[in-house]
Amino acid sequence: MQRLLEYESGCGLAGGWFMNGDTAAMVKKAGPGEDGPLLEVRGLKKYFPVTEGIIRRRIISQVKAVDGISFTIETGETMGLVGESGCGKTTTGLCILKLETPTAGTVLFRGEDLSTLNTRQMVPWRRKLQVIFQDPFSSLNPRMKVGRIIVDPIRVHRLIPDNHKQEARVAELLGLCGLSPGMADRYPHEMSGGQRQRVGIARALATNPEFIVCDEAVSALDVSIQAQIINLLEDLRDQLGITYLFISHDLSVVRHLCQRVAVMYLGRIVEMTTTEKLFKDPLHPYTRILLAAIPIPDPDIEAQRDFTPAQGEIPSPMAAPSGCVFHPRCPLAVAGCSRERPPLRELRPGHHVACTQVELNPIS
């Protein structure tokens, strides 16, 4: 930690307008109670146009991948974002990182509105926001040796001018991620999936980020490797005070790693609360069905369990249902659900739910 911070203070940021430039102090201050959340997403929307015609493009409809979601992440917190495939969780992550341009809404990082920045203005912030991708096979440049992959972000931001120090830093990052410094001379294809994912993590850490989006960061790995990577992410969180947005469809992983969880369905957040409350006392009917689908690793209990899967198929995001997007599949749905979009309300302290019926139908 001390070594990491040394590098940080040794190299001021180009432009120098980044807060007070002293990130070391910020990391130390990190923790709940600091003024304002680290990240605040307000009314984020991302619509992908569906076009038709070759000469004159016409927009015939829109895929509402993310449809007006809001949440905040405190410094040092790990926020889970769960949902089934196609619910917009990855798009949300990409919009926060400005790898996709949001259709509407704001992303505030330390109070600065990232969504209004142009590519060049965004560069200093990119140092603070990093990403770990799902597929460890395609997320590393196959033509670069591991050392080069990890040193590239350092060179982009001119964090360490001296070549020898760069190499030392690469070795340090590799060590931090549980790899030996000798790995720097390997190509990604010479490594296993778990090792590659560690390289991906080392690359994300290279610029000393404050916030990392883990986009299904362990989904492509074997279960035994998953556990190692999750432990690594946890260690890094504790050592470096990194805040994560952990995007996953794997509820057990989220339960283990995250302090708070937001459940997404068809581009909207349907429930958001602490991990404990969500797993113990889920309120939204979708969350209940989702949790009930987690297999229990005991055949006897599993066999006795009464599990009713959600009726029907997940609707196409091109033609999302009116009102509450979940109403066609919802066991609690009444006529009103198809008319009005339920807002995300704080039903209980720290427990937000987007459902109008849940108070009238308490679960036993």
Place this chain on the structure above:
Amino acid sequence: MQLATDDASRVDSPEDVSLLRRSRWTDWWLTVMHDKKALAGLVILAVFVFMGLFAPLIAPYDPNDMEYEMLAPPSRSHLLGTDDLGRDLLSRIIHGTRISFFIGFTTVALALVSGVFLGLTAGYYGGWRDHLIMRYIDLQWAFPNFIIAVYMVAVFGTGIFNLTIAISLAYVDDFARLARGMVLTIKQEPYVMAARAMGASNTRIMGTYVLPNATAPLIVQATVSVSYAILAEAALSFLGLGVESTTPTWGLILAEGRSFISRAWWVGVFPGLAIMLTVLSINFLGDALRDFMDVRETQDLM
């Protein structure tokens, strides 16, 4: 915290420090030395380049001396025989190396650089740049390469400089199209997204993430194009649109030899052999280069 300080001791050992630095050229040289075909290619090309550079010293006769027996078969005095005007074939081929190599490599280098630049710009940025560049490439695509070269020479005039420009322009579209196709696939890869997420500039992403991953097919295309370029020069010279007919080039000698192929096979066969050897060597070297660049392919198969 513990981890970071623990590593400090390991970090400074000389072995680790050198890891980032072993030169690509050392690796490439090692690859060539281990690959017999590539080594053969390198040797043959080196011989030709040497011949071209020192042509006046090596050639036994003046290439334009017409004082020998016409269409004499290979013999002790004329190792490769003489042509229809009684010029020594070996001397002409040695001197021809200069023009043929110059045209072959310069045109492809020019076409490669400009084609890749256009294709990369079109594919990476998309939008109006893509439309503008690709409509021009489509236009050029509609005509055979050779016709374009003929047209260019007709407009700009003959001579070795104009010939080089004309042939390279004719081949730009092949490279541009290929490069664009590769870029369109590669720019969707997560590692390119990771580069954007780290704040790398467009130039950096194109130069270090996109282009290196697009090289394999471009190298193959380039090696094929060198042979086409040598032949295109031959054809243009044959039509009187290339270099002057007194200047010996492989293509020109081959074209002239064509008429006597039944009476004097050596006039056509030897320059043809020279072209073949060159093309073969370039292909061997190109294969080695491609394998070397495409680290995955070679190692995964083993």
